[in-house]
Amino acid sequence: MAHIPEVELTARQGAGDDHRLELGAKPALIVVDVTLGFTGSEGVGLEAAITEYPNACGPAAWEAMPAMAALIELFRGKGMPIVYTRADTGGQDYTGRASRRMGRRPGGVPPGFGDFPSAIAPRSGEWVLAKTRASAFFGTPLSVYLTRERVDSIVICGGLTSACVRATAVDACSNGYDTFVVDDACFDRSPFAHGSNLFDLGAKYAEVLSLDELAEKWRPA
């Protein structure tokens, strides 16, 4: 919240934007694009990470990694559905990429782009959903799964806060789910964009809360 002007925070309270949502009986977790292509390799600086993977967020991603891992464990412990998304780099040859840098990646997709860091890696029974665009809902069968699983609320973490996390959160809300964005389990290359997008999401589409706050909110089904 360090980047949000004080006057905006005050105005927001007045507008009722801090309305709290109920975590339903069947929340699903969407882990957005936490692959090496967006994190970079562990332990390297932002510049080195970007050299390896142009979309990498570097240290910001790895700082969020323990919270993401804990959030995933929380869902596993409750037996609630978990969906991992990653870029469908094959499909993107035909549809273009998720952002306005639409063409094929110069030099192709760097090796390991779609690999999951071991701390958050999907397990058997967890869906790895390939997507071509920013939102995990756009041009994918995600909503079919949520309907069939009788999901009533959605928790989102991952990267980037200003891109795929935001787009997914907007569509989750638009599809009728009470939506939660876990701020310390999201990351962005730009700390400013991270903050300003959490501000928007919290004002309009989702309840933005920390991992601890979410764990506290959770009531057993």
Added chain:
Amino acid sequence: MKAWMERIPEHERAGLQAGQLELGRKTALIVVDVTYGFTGSEGLTLEETRQEYSTAVGPAAWDAMPRVARLIRLVRSKGMPIVHTRSSANDQQFVGRATKKLRTGGKLSIDFGEFPEAVAPLEGDWVLEKAKASAFFQTPLSIFLVREQVESVIVCGVSTSGCVRATTVDACSSGFRTFVIDDACFDRSWFAHCNNLFDMNAKYADVLSVDELEEKWNAE
């Protein structure tokens, strides 16, 4: 009169006149689900092939195969985009099958999603995995067609009454002039094949044979 038209009651045949749609400048071909899971191995009877995969069509598939291959070659020779769909085994674990039936069998050593050689995708063709009947349903297909500035869509493959029909309706609904190639489509049920061609021709698409399409394309 084509064989499938003979299934249509005589007093209903007025709606069968030749199509009026134009292909336009940019046409895409969608080859729907022509994989071993829906064809079965070559040279088996329907009974035999259903031991391999309950979804397999068998003889009708292999009868249509040379025309599917010819259609692909025709579209390729025009330099137009080709999309091959197949069912996504991974996604279907989470979102269910395309139809209400359970799939059984799987005794075939060949993978369900493998393409017969005669119709196999080439470099530059898009192999699009889908979970449900229509190739458009919650897939990024329409993005590709928009970006390629496609005006018309040609549909062939399997089954005429299932994924071909669902894809055709959505192609039409998405705003594309739509063509279904009757002798490059197949279905386990001949009855369903004929009825669905009749419906699609009446409502959503021009139904043409490969020969008719080629003639039309060369004349435009």
